Amino acid sequence: MNGADSLVETFLAGGVNVCFANPGTSEMHFVAALDRNPEMRCVLGLFEGGVTGAADAYHRMTGRPAATLLHLAPGFGNGYASVHNARKARSAMINVVGEHASHHLRYDAPLRGDIESVARGVSHWWRVSADARAVATDGAEAIRAARAGNGRIATLILPADTAWEAAEAAAPMLPPVRLHRPRPDQVRAAAEALREAGAALFVNGPVLHGAFARKAGAIARRTGCRLVTDLFVPRIERGAGAVAIECLRYPVLENVAILRDVRHMVLLGAGEPVAFFAYPDRPSTPTPAGCRILDLCDPEMDIGWTLDALAEETGAAGAEPETLPLDLPPPPAGPLTPTAVGQAMAALMPEGAILCAEAITAGQPIADATRCARRHDWLANPGGAIGAALPLAVGAAVACPGRKVIAPTGDGSAMYTLQSLWTMARERLDVTVVVLANRGYRILRGELASLGVAEVGRNAARMLDVDDPELDWVALAAGHGVPGRRVEDAEGFLDAFREAMATPGPRLIEARLVEARLTGAA
Amino acid sequence: MNGADSLVETFLAGGVNVCFANPGTSEMHFVAALDRNPEMRCVLGLFEGGVTGAADAYHRMTGRPAATLLHLAPGFGNGYASVHNARKARSAMINVVGEHASHHLRYDAPLRGDIESVARGVSHWWRVSADARAVATDGAEAIRAARAGNGRIATLILPADTAWEAAEAAAPMLPPVRLHRPRPDQVRAAAEALREAGAALFVNGPVLHGAFARKAGAIARRTGCRLVTDLFVPRIERGAGAVAIECLRYPVLENVAILRDVRHMVLLGAGEPVAFFAYPDRPSTPTPAGCRILDLCDPEMDIGWTLDALAEETGAAGAEPETLPLDLPPPPAGPLTPTAVGQAMAALMPEGAILCAEAITAGQPIADATRCARRHDWLANPGGAIGAALPLAVGAAVACPGRKVIAPTGDGSAMYTLQSLWTMARERLDVTVVVLANRGYRILRGELASLGVAEVGRNAARMLDVDDPELDWVALAAGHGVPGRRVEDAEGFLDAFREAMATPGPRLIEARLVEARLTGAA
Incomplete structure (x- = not known):
């Protein structure tokens, strides 16, 4: 097997079996390896922004990272904007970027560019494989890096010779990176804050759907706090039966009004709310000046454990979250608004x-x-x-x-x-x-x-x-x-x-x- | 006037009067300034790769830089691939990239990204304006930087507040950066080499069209050397009456054959020929092993002066370059090849x-x-x-x-x-x-x-x-x-x-x- 084979087999062994791709010459050995591993589903995009954006949504819906296959620095550049969005969505993604063969890098070939510079600014983890035998372990580390912190951007740069030269074997999955948890006193303080008048639990990420949303909803029901999230979120469950979560809006001043009465804000899987843009005469954050913000569990920490701990501390087990009703509007007529x-x-x-x-x-x-x-x-x-x-x-x-x-x-x-x-x-x-x-x-x-x-x-x-x-x-x-x-x-x-x-x-x-x-x- | 006004006026004073643009919110003050300066021609692109690629060709055809207007890190990312091409074409280009207002940068707003990282790897010069009063002089320096070395990529990052706050005046044009020239003994050595059997003058950039091409053609005619260039060049004059210049091909091995008999290669406005990609069993450069390469004038040096010096040293003044004939093929018929x-x-x-x-x-x-x-x-x-x-x-x-x-x-x-x-x-x-x-x-x-x-x-x-x-x-x-x-x-x-x-x-x-x-x- 060559380095490319060892990487594809490592991905498959690690549960990465979808590859969104826009390959070029430097990735042809990877493409040939895909032929030898038909279990890998390959989805071609005609522009790299479509490729990386698709990998983002794939993670949002499955919780698993997809691979992308990109062509040198310009290929990553074309994919950059969607990687940026994926980073902000806290999606896991493994970008494989072909590079010139190591011995060709000293020349100023047309496609020679600074891949590391463009990749570094938007990737949490990146590495240039040193040789073909390192590719499999690099791939396993990329998977672990992508899965760390509830979802990160990992970028593996493969000089063409590391793909075409002989490798030994696929690498086994590495144990996951352990997630940090808040201290018990932080959980207690958050629970107390949520019972106060003017309390809000501000959530994001995986708290917005499924079992985590129901737990957050139960905590809100039990403590009487508001349950609020951002405007542009990675994935939120909505519609009949979904947990009722207030959403912020786009205009800064509307958010100032929405949050006017909040005195205690507990962040869980979320950063502090921030205005989309700054304006000469408007605030950068909508939270009122006197509001106490408790950063209980940042988006990279153990959100599931924190929800359980907070539910226990607030006695929320068994509480039924407020849910949305089915309320279908009448069919519209007239002008298309x-x-x-x-x-x-x-x-x-x-x-x-x-x-x-x-x-x-x-x-x-x-x-x-x-x-x-x-x-x-x-x-x-x-x-x-x-x-x-x-x-x-x-x-x-x-x-x-x-x-x-x-x-x-x-x-x-x-x-x-x-x-x-x-x-x-x-x-x-x-x-x-x-x-x-x-x-x-x-x-x-x-x-x-x-x-x-x-x-x-x-x-x-x-x-x-x-x-x-x-x-x-x-x-x-x-x-x-x-x-x-x-x-x-x-x-x-x-x-x-x-x-x-x-x-x-x-x-x-x-x-x-x-x-x-x-x-x-x- | 505000910082944006001072920049637009500086550009106009410096001869930069075309702006290819795909602006967003952070560039709205620049857009408003464009309204106050209708002499600036604004050309909207719906995707940034079209914007930066257009600026590249604008320089290739006029010798003058255009400005581009891009929106934050993802906007530059979308434009990256065409900036890469412009860099390789050695085009001058001034990218203006909007950034969040300085006081908003400490927050993780959705569009907050690492513009410098993505810009740095492909720009020769870049700067983040410190305040509104610095914007005009930064703009003048960007023009000078873009014009240096026969054409470079300059990227000016403008936090929104540096555009909207008060500025004093436009900045005057700065004197150009002086181009390096080869030493007289290098010119003599090159002239001697070109008179040898198996000599080739390898040229690129501005040597491929206009008066420079005729001078190179005259030198080739007088010395008997071959006049050769790369395959993918920024701009070459061709057709009836144009100077005859041999072009390399895409396949490495064809180029090895084309250059087989070259013993002395003088580089003028060109780097050494390099294979587009590396392959396991093929060379990275097509030049024969025994060929002596004289790097007379790299692409960033004073090409016009060097051509004149070499013409004088070889006695090429008055020599008529070999030119291409008019040879129109018969209209084709049948299958569309x-x-x-x-x-x-x-x-x-x-x-x-x-x-x-x-x-x-x-x-x-x-x-x-x-x-x-x-x-x-x-x-x-x-x-x-x-x-x-x-x-x-x-x-x-x-x-x-x-x-x-x-x-x-x-x-x-x-x-x-x-x-x-x-x-x-x-x-x-x-x-x-x-x-x-x-x-x-x-x-x-x-x-x-x-x-x-x-x-x-x-x-x-x-x-x-x-x-x-x-x-x-x-x-x-x-x-x-x-x-x-x-x-x-x-x-x-x-x-x-x-x-x-x-x-x-x-x-x-x-x-x-x-x-x-x-x-x-x-």
Whole structure:
């Protein structure tokens, strides 16, 4: 076996059996090794941002890391934005990046670049394999590093000769890195704080779905505290029967109002809430000045143990969390607004749907309208690098065959990674992309207004509007092999969305919104 | 004025009056400043790789740097691959990257990332502005840094508060960085070497076009040496009347044969020739073992002065360089091969055309067929990060209104940056994109064969082929607002290309090639 074989076998032995890939010449030995290991599922992306974004969602939905296969420094560069998002989502991911053969590195070949520099700034762990016999153990360490701290970015750089030269064997799985736990007195202090008036348990990450969410909900019920999370979270369970968790909003000043009465905030699997951007005259954090913040369990610590300890300390065992009711809105009619889109989705989306959402200005009305729909998962973009929805949809659909994936996305956002449409078609993924077409970077008009700019001149307008020419999303979808349909009113959207929910496989709906109301975004 | 105003005015004073942009919230003050300075031409790209690639071509065609405007670390990441290519092309470029306001950097906001790390590995110069009053002088230094060494990458990171707070004035242009020159004895030694049997003058960069090319051609004529350059060069003048310069090829072993008899190689504006990739049993450099290499003038030195000194030393003044004849091939007929595409281009493309070429497997036949067409410039991709042709075409067309731009590109390559089509439509650029559709990463099948892999299994085939589904380039073009046409034989291509040459404005021809002949690529 060669180094590439030893790495693929190490991955399979370590439970990493999906590889999102956009390989080049320096990765051809890895590709040849994949042929000898057909248990590894390979999913090709035509652009690296789609590859790394899919791996992010794969971890969010399965709790297991996927591998990615990227081509040298520019390949990692193209994947960087989605790795950034995955890092902020605290997803585990193992990037394998091909490098020139060691003896070729001294030359200034065209693709010679500084992979370590671009990888280092966004990876928690990275290594350049020294030789073919080290590749398997490096791979096992990459798996361990990716799984540490509830999910990290691991990047393994493989000079081509370390892939093609002889190796000995796959490496066994390494024992996991132990997670830190809070001290008993911290748990007691948190429990006391949560019983006070004006208490909030601020949660994120794995606390937002499944058994952990129910435990957090039971603690909130027992102590009477509020249960709150961020706006753009990796994955939250919503809809009928899901634990009721308050979500922050985008505008800083709205969050200041939401948190106005909080006097004691316990962080569990979450960092302190922070404004998305800073503005000249607004605060960077929405928490009131007098609020005491108890950092009980940061996102890299043992969240499950902490929840159990806190539940015991608060006597929450057996308490029933507050859950969301089923509350389906009436089918919308008339002009196609973001709210109408959300109402139609809520009315029609099936139990178990996965929403990969990145509509910046249109997202809040859709989130509001679907909150009490049938039970579903909602994946947002905690990293803010736009172009997330389509790659996430690919990864979620690969992770969860049998569940309908719905990707509401702004038109400006979707353009960054539209190549993911092709992967949906290639893999016959059950994804419905909903492009909320407002013909511009609507959020930026709001941001400009937040800066006090009332008049938008020619240069600025040409940086903010995407209406000359208008993008034709039905044509873009068709070009990638995905059937599409354009709708202009609520009835049309209802009909197209009903058809999409009834039909497996990828499709795209271009929802041409009526001119969005411009609110100051901050 | 605020910091953003002072920067835009500094740029304009320094001759930087084109800004390729994909801004976000952190750049809104810069956008507002652009409104107050309408002399700055702003060109919006929907993806950052298109933005930075356009700036690269703008410099190649004008010799002047353009600015780019990018959004935080992920924005630079998306632009990284094209910056890498620009670095290898030795283009000057000034990247302005917005950052969170200084007081917001201590928080882990979603878009907080390590901009310096991703920028550092690919920029020759970078700086984070300390405050608003420093921004203008930082901008002037960025211009000087970008112009140093015949073209460098300068990256200025602007925390939002340095853009929005008060500044004093624009900064004046700084004197340029002085270029190093070879010593007189080095010039004499080079002149002597070039008169020997088996001598070659190996050139690149600005030596490949205009007055510099004629001087190099005169030196070659006078000394009897060969005049040779690399395969993927930033810009070479070709066609009737252009100086005859031999070009290396892609396969290492072909280059070994081309350079077999070279005993003395003088480098002028060029690095030593290097193989694109390393292979287990092939050399990293094609130059014969016994060849003496004289590094007369590296690409960052004073190339014009060196050419003059060498011309004087060799008595080349007045010598007429060997030039290419006009040799238009007959119009092709029958199956649509890369050679047929090249022949049709050669027959029909107008004087002064600019070819932005990135067809990896199909590129050589097109280069061969068009070499003696009407006079034109040929821009290749010295960095190897694919997805270069469309962004380069945007930049070349912005730089040279009135000249027809033609972008032959592989289908796999074009997918990385297809959003550039929209900018062509938005700016009404006179670009004809020719997609050479072979439905796969044809080069990689060749590379796999070079590794001795004869049988391609399912996993590998699914990493190499882009035929399920096939991309519909006419639909993709239409989706971006560009008219397109699909052709399947040489007659059809001739007709479509004739129409494109006769009609100003953007258009796309999908040339569906007959199955490419698979040759070992190395």
